[in-house]
Amino acid sequence: MTADxxxxxxxxxxxxxxxxxxxxxxxxxxxxxxRVALGARRxxxxxxAANQIGSAAISVELDVSDGSSxxxxxxxxxxxxxxxxxxxxxxxxxTHRPLVETPEDEWKSVIETNLTGSWLxxxxxAKRLIAAETGGRVVNISxxxxxxxxxxxxxxxxxxxxxxxxTRTSALELARHGISVNAIAPGYIETDLNRxxxxxxxxKRISKRVPQRRFGQTSDLEGVLLLLTSAAGRxxxxxxxxxxxGLNLNVM
Ligand SMILES: NC(=O)c1ccc[n+]([C@@H]2O[C@H](COP(=O)([O-])OP(=O)(O)OC[C@H]3O[C@@H](n4cnc5c(N)ncnc54)[C@H](OP(=O)(O)O)[C@@H]3O)[C@@H](O)[C@H]2O)c1
Numbered sequence: 001m002t003a004d005x006x007x008x009x010x011x012x013x014x015x016x017x018x019x020x021x022x023x024x025x026x027x028x029x030x031x032x033x034x035r036v037a038l039g040a041r042r043x044x045x046x047x048x049a050a051n052q053i054g055s056a057a058i059s060v061e062l063d064v065s066d067g068s069s070x071x072x073x074x075x076x077x078x079x080x081x082x083x084x085x086x087x088x089x090x091x092x093x094x095t096h097r098p099l100v101e102t103p104e105d106e107w108k109s110v111i112e113t114n115l116t117g118s119w120l121x122x123x124x125x126a127k128r129l130i131a132a133e134t135g136g137r138v139v140n141i142s143x144x145x146x147x148x149x150x151x152x153x154x155x156x157x158x159x160x161x162x163x164x165x166x167t168r169t170s171a172l173e174l175a176r177h178g179i180s181v182n183a184i185a186p187g188y189i190e191t192d193l194n195r196x197x198x199x200x201x202x203x204k205r206i207s208k209r210v211p212q213r214r215f216g217q218t219s220d221l222e223g224v225l226l227l228l229t230s231a232a233g234r235x236x237x238x239x240x241x242x243x244x245x246g247l248n249l250n251v252m
Contacts, residue, residue, distance in 0.1 A: 004231040008033035012229070013077055013084045015064050015121060016091030018045035020191035021141065024218040025088050028225055030056045034086060037077040039064075064091045064117030070124050078128070085136040086229045087125045089118040089163075092141065094156045107155045114159035115166070122170055126179060135178025137229045140167050142185040144244045148251075160185070164240050171238030180237035182228045187244025189216040211246030 012029040016022040017038030026038045030053045038046040038053075039062030046059035060076050063069040077084055092114045095106050122138055129136040145153060146160030164183060171181040188206060190198055197203055198215055207215060224241050227233040242248055 005226045006033050007086070007226075007230055010034040010085045010229070011077070011081045011083060012036040012086040012088065013039060013074075013125070014088040014090055015039050015062060015117070017049060017059075018042040020193055021186075021189065021218055021221065022088070022090040023049045025090060025221075025225055026050075026057060027053055028222045029086065029088075029229065030054070032226055032230065034229075035081045037073075037081060037084070039073050040091065062091075064089075064121055065112045067120055067124075070120055074124055074128065083128055083132045083134060084125050085129065085134055087121060087136070087138045088141065088225075088229075089121050089138065090141040091117055092156075092159075094153060096152045098152055099154050102154060110155035111159050114156065115162045118163055119166060122166070122181070126170075126174055126177070129179055130177050133177075136180075138170065138174075138179065138181040139225065139228045140181070140183040142167070142183040142240060144185050144187045144242060144248050146185055146240075147242075148248050167240060168238045175237055180228075180234070182233075182236055182238065183240045184221060184224055184228070185240050185242045185244070186221060187216060187242070187247040189218060189221065191218065206247075209247060209250050210244070211250060214245065216243065216245060 012034045014022050014026040017026045018040035026036050029036045035056045037058050037060050038050050039060045040046050041063050043061035050057035050059040058080050060073040062073040140163050142163045143160040145157040146164050167181050167183040
């Protein structure tokens with residue numbers, strides 16, 4: 001095998017790493033040789049996860065919707081580990097409510113966390129990468145719902161559709177600086193957050209529509225995460241990679 005999936009010498013920052021996918025992503029980057037920072041608002045949970053990963057990991061308090069919090073977190077990571085060369089924009093929130101019952105502040109908080117947060121993080125990390133002239137990788141965690149409509153998740157789906165286009169536009173601008181920007185669009189992946197829902201009656205209905213007849217596991221995303229962050233995926237940029245067991249194909 002000549003493809004190089006090693007992340008040795010790289011510094012990763014995973015947002016929303018206090019639970020679920022983000023916590024697992026940080027472990028995968030560290031296993032591949034990167035030093036990694038786990039960021040989220042619940043710094044205690046990030047610290048717990050960083051301790052589990054070991055000496056290659058640190059935790060930082062981070063609110064992706066707040067520019068001053070982002071600056072403080074990046075300063076800290078740079079001081080302790082070096083310039084962030086791999087950014088995983090994973091922090092995200094979801095709300096479920098009919099369109100006509102959704103309050104404006106709920107819409108705004110989803111857009112501010114998912115979309116504005118990813119934009120602020122990408123901008124802040126890209127500025128530092130351009131100054132350092134190292135090149136780097138940004139991976140946005142989108143969702144199958146960014147392309148496939150379903151009811152009662154309006155703000156979330158709109159934020160993820162916008163993240164897909166943010167991925168393409170940032171990729172176009174940042175390629176000249178050696179920075180690639182891609183996205184992973186997962187379908188239903190079992191995490192602590194949705195295990196109850198996916199195990200219930202609605203989950204049973206949805207799983208019958210997945211051509212592979214099961215929900216995803218966090219480990220189903222490891223391969224593509226490493227492809228998009230390592231030298232093996234060096235000629236890929238602006239791509240949205242859907243990982244959903246074929247669910248988006250099942251429109252009828
Ligand atoms: N699980 C799935 O089936 C699935 C499918 C498609 C896409 N996704 C996407 O995958 C990502 C992770 O989802 P998950 O399932 O792992 O859910 P989760 O366990 O709820 O994780 C969400 C993470 O985002 C963090 N977060 C929320 N607001 C934040 C903010 N303002 N600043 C920093 N961090 C913030 C949370 O940490 P704090 O509360 O500590 O800040 C938490 O660690 C999300 O973007 C989600 O849309 C998940």
